[in-house]
Amino acid sequence: MHNYDPASFHTAIEGKLKRKHRTTLEEATDKEIYYSIASIIQDLVMPKWFETNQEIQQNKSKQVYYISMEFLIGRLIESNLQNCGLLDICNQTLLDLGRRPERIYEQEHDAALGNGGLGRLAACFLDSIASLGYAGHGSGIRYRYGLFEQRIIHGNQVELPDYWLKEEYPWETRKPDEAVEIRFGGTVHEHKRRDGSLEISYENTDSVMAVPYDVPVLGYHNEVVNTLRLWSAELSPAENKGLSASDQQYYHHLDHIHSIEQISGFLYPDDSTFEGKELRLKQQYFLVSATIKNIIANFRRNHDLPLSMMPEYTVIQINDTHPSLAVPELMRILMDEEGYGWEKAWQITTNLLAYTNHTTLSEALEKWPVSMIQNLLPRLYMIIHEINERFCEQIYTTHPELRDKIHELAIISYEQIHMAHLAIVGSFSVNGVAKIHTEILKNKEMKNFYTLYPKKFNNKTNGITHRRWLQQVNPCLASKITDVIGPRWVHEPHKLMNLLRYTNDAPFLETMKDCKQHSKHLLAKYVYEQQGVKLNTDSIFDVQIKRLHEYKRQLMNVFHIIYLYNELKDNPNMDITPRTFIFAAKAAPSYHLAKEVIKLIHHVASVVNNDPDIKDKLKVVFLENYNVSLAEKIIPAAEVSEQISTASKEASGTGNMKMMMNGAITCGTLDGANIEIRDFVGDDNIFIFGLTAEQVLDYYAHGGYDAKSIYHADVRVKRVLDQLNGGVFGSQEIEFKDLFYNIMYHNDPFFVLKDFGPYVETHEMIDRAYRDQNHWQRMAATNIAHSGKFSSDRTIMEYVSDIWKL
């Protein structure tokens, strides 16, 4: 994509600094250099972006649109440099200039347009789609504020707004000419035409403009540039009243503008209030309506064909149920604006849409009150109602055995609209994100739908882009891998399997270990700079980084730390491999118990880290403000990857894949993709413990288990819980009552105590295994070798061949 060498790149930066910032290489700030580099990349990208679009138009290629409320893309500077083949040249140039490359790249604010796995998956998918050369685009919202910025004050999480756009975002291009109008509210009128058909019109709707901002998605070394289109909500020109400050209406009008801009204001408005919920619904409709209008416009631009042909050239993947209003919105446009009858419109819609489910947690399965949709989207409600009527009737006539289940299957029941049901009924494909997750969908959560539509259900085990999560974040390891197996693995990640030939190669294992030590030093340096805590880089770096949620069981990890602390206090000479426990996690702002766990980690850290008896044997650190960039620092240094969710709860997990790819050994339950990792690497290269999904589901079916009996029977457990309840950690006795009560009196809904014993024993095995470094490095190499299976390139190829048919 470029003809730069270090000398000409140097000149290019110099030129940009002069022309854009009126400064010199010597005097420029890191930020000015960052913007100059970004601008050089954009200059390279723009013509390729144009050409990619031209090619799609000329070849009439089938395109996939990935609609998602979240794209957790993090920083783009390094991955863009890497994908256009400039990363090494840029690093060298910066070093020659006496600048630290990481300091320059850090100038980019993480685009935190997502919350966790689902959003990061969307970002990995875009990278793989472009790198494999497919025509595929993301469509999301350009939230002015991303996921909150986390600060920890006296151990408590405090949320600050994440105003990531306060400075220019160099990757985006505003496309005002492609803005579309989105309408909310109003009343619907039906008029019968002479031929008996219905004409629908709307009155008194509120209009909002959806203005696209395009971010390029660069394929790796292939000159392909796809698009991530992020929509921003603005005042519709028709509504711009042009009032002056002396007008009575002026302030009212300002409020109105503010309420419109709120639609793309925040990721996750607080949905504990009616207004918050309604705003989230508005966001969903805003995204869906803008995207579909855009898709139709693109189709018209590229083809001289009726819309009924769209499914031949277009497929729309909806990322979880958040964009499932796509079903009625497509129906609305096809019928009310394009004149199709119901049957034809339904055929087109259900051949265009495919749905991915990411969770079976009941609180995450979206339901909207009928009244809210009726008010906000009256025409869509009419359509959903009709879809539901037809669907229920179809069950009644074609599946008599399900007649008594109709109320469970219905899209509308008890005054609620079940978005997952709508998505399943309105799509041609429904997929889970790991084998076990898909099995749970088919055999339990969505069993009756599976009976109705067995062919729709399929599995697509998640993946992660190895270009970012190995090549970019761990250049040391990546280069050592290339030294032994050659560079092909970057294009064909399954070739990492060739590393299996080196699992007994002592020099290779030694270099792997050196890389791990190097990454541990870098992380230790960061921790020291951030918190003044010195890490022992000879200790095991044991990492749990992910959203804070009860089902992910950070609490069990903390209980284990408290247990180890007790053991060491009782027996200071105990033979233990030193450990550093590393956490990073954000808790949803209104999730009290999750925030309590964050506080507990901090209190435990302060006791353990400051106890002179413990010396360097145990350390606990919690790194603030978990985001993509922080994950990039931690993952290369991880040696134990904690994937300890209550079995059946974690749909897949993707952190497990990132860490195995960097040579960490998984300590995990038989949940999500851990099972597939185990199947690939074999029992000897992973530490598995705990209840199986089947056992967990069986307990749930029988009302849970008796947590108190474990408390009374296991002295280790009793001691830890009594400490929790007795003010040992924290300044007052009542500090962690709620955590204690949840386990003891709400019957430990996530089986922390039940799995605690096996978890402790597994960690004892890890402790012993680590002492044989040769063996440990062999396990690490085996994990890396098999991690190619978890590249999102593999996942995308499966989507392409089974669902998208690009």
Ligand code: 4GP
């Ligand atoms: C997550 C799941 O919890 C995680 O297991 C999975 O790996 C990830 O999606 C990607 O499929 N779900 C969410 C969510 O992030 O918001 O439901």
